[in-house]
Amino acid sequence: MSTAGLALGNGRPVTTALWQVLALPLLALLVWQVWALTLESDTRAPYPIKVLTTFLALTASGDLPSALLQSLGRVIAGFCFALLLGCGLGILMGANRKLRDSLDPIIEGFRPIAPMAILPIAILWFGTGTPAALSIVTYAAFFPLLVNTVHGISHVDPKLVRAATTMGLPRWRIMLRVLLPASLPSVVLGARLAMGVAWTAIIAAELAVGAKSGGGTSGGIGQMMFVFYAYSVDLNAIVVCMIVVGVVAMLIDRIFRAVERRLMPWRP
């Protein structure tokens, strides 16, 4: 099981033996399966073996991969919008104290508003299709990107900037050669957080758009979960979707961590 490696990969001492890692998850699975055996044979309750066969069936029919691709496409598109907006505004705010002081209260005012609270507005503006889901993802991903970019740019060692100025570098080159590289760790961190919340937000958006519009219009893995809930009442398929959502979230996290190590090998 590759999860063993994943669970250990957090820079923790690798003294944990494999069986220790596997013990509790396997035990949980076993209890779950045994519990399911005590129910009647036509039970709707999900259990591990049925989940596995459902997963295989859904993958073979192509439903799961296509829904997954649709959701991933939306997340990546929304993330790119948020990257442009968040980093763009973040650089301006990081470099300009006045702008930062003025915009900060507004940003702070919007932050406690959950992405899902924007959903009704998104539906009013864009209907129930992809643009609504996209706008929610963008909104969700915007804040971590913005805040971390501002943090990165405004915490660059001022001595570096002064040194560069003394050596006669023009402003845009200071931006490109000093500020951006120095703030990179913070920006990449923001990107990782943003991608995490974006993935959560897309599931929520698709689920809710499905739940509130009768389904069938938005697609994606969240929508798929809703269809399994409301129409075909297939709990095993819902659990499959949950696991897939979790695995994707984990992979996204791993990928960004790998990028972080690549871009910034000087950091531990």
Next chain:
Amino acid sequence: MADARANLFSGRLPSEGGALSATKSPADGGVVAPARHRGAPAWLRRTGVVLRSYALFIAAWWLLAAWNGNPIQLPDPASVFNALVDLARDGELLEHTVVSSTRVVIALSIAVSLALPLGFAMGLSRRLESFVDPLVELLRPISGIAWIPLALFIFGVGNMLPIFIMVYVAFFPLLLNTVSGVRSVDRRLIDASRTMGVSRRAVLERVVIPASLPTVMVGFRLAFASAWAAVVAAELIGAPSGLGFAIEWYRQLLMSPKVFGFIALIGLVGFLFDSMLRALQRKLTPWHTGASA
């Protein structure tokens, strides 16, 4: 694991330093006269900046609404304000706020009573951690939102669904921060007190708990932030009351001013809760002035 905490939290870091901290108050410099003419004290100037920003924001909103000309898509600020006043007069405003807040408080209490004991146990015993941690790391990537359909089956529409989802999302930041808080306690403090013959129980009460409290409080604020985001989603899909329900309800009735009013309220209540937690943080861990690390 400390990493997870720092990362999640870094969303909050920069803005807390007090935006005007660089413009040092002239009063503490001794050279009062030349600096005084810059006028008002820092907090007043700060309020001025906030007011100016929001005035501009509302003006922009108004212009956009006028340009758009469709009050269902984008109501103007005045009608939203009126809707809020109406809702407050009906008592509906308070009702939904109280319902959502109560759910949050209940869910956080449950999450705390589950995560803190487990977190302390895991922090103190590497052995326990090596068993439990894999399970936690398997469950953690599955967002609370993804549990909603399954939870709808188990609990149905009602109070239990949002509470379950919130307990789930609040559990992980609390647990991880408690573990890393306990881990970060200086070994020497424990060794010293053990050497002086302090009982294990007293070491836990007098050394480990106070020393890990700052990290636990950070986890608590994170847990609230996740819970507050989750309650909106959970109520929107699976509850007959609460703020999340209200925004979607009025959206279906196409009463946009009320939708916008409730959204603003979600922001406001979330902000107030977080301010309270921050005050609590300062009160409980006054030595931890950074309040953010």
